Amino acid sequence: MPFRKHVRITLENRFVEDVDAFFYTINYALSEIDKDEAYFHAQFRRSNPVQPMQDHIILDGVKGTGHYVGCYMAWKQRRPAWWGEGEFKVWLDGDQEFPTICGTGTEDYFGGAWCFGETFSAPFLGYPYSDGTRHGLYRFHIMDPIRFEQDIKIAIQALGWKNRYSYAHLEDDIASVAYWYQNEPHQTFPSIEDPFIVNDRDAYA
Secondary structure, eight states: OOOSSOOOOOOOOOSSSOOSOOOOOOOOOOOOOOTTOOEEEEEEEEESSOOTTOEEEEEEEEESSEEEEEEEEEEEOSSSSOOOOOOEEEEETTOOSSOSEEOSOHHHHTTOOSSOOSOEEOSSEEEEEESSSEEEEEEEOSSSOEEESSEEEEEEEOEEEEETTEEEEOOOEEEEEEEEEEOSOOOOOOOOOOTTSOOSSOOOO
């Protein structure tokens, strides 16, 4: 996470209650940074719910030169059937209707196949959490970065099974954090909404 002049790290409590204690460690090294060294970026997005027939956007509004290095995703189902059939899509460098990269399914992108079965954690991808309807997933493109020269947009379909023979477009609650490196300047990030404002048919205690 290179910096040339200075660095500032802040933490904001967006929970409805005060946090009694918070512990942290910050490790850093001071050294010369090359002029063409890319900066680390992260962007949070939430679809709550995913709009009908729409994808969850993982990353958008990025212009410049850089490479995408992965994401963490939290997925909450609204129905108990299989949910992980959606394609991972990457539009690169001027793509319009069709993405350059289009995967074969959510579970495939995060390292599963034929549904997930048990949870697991591996160095660059994993499915470390599930309680049946809520799922945690990660994928890091360390060995296989997705490079862009002009712009990049990334999305994943909210797609499951209606039955054995047909798909269902889902309106689940999906949140993600995308990670990428790029040369400055970067575009304005979307604002982060208050996660405890109820804006769907669920109620959060």
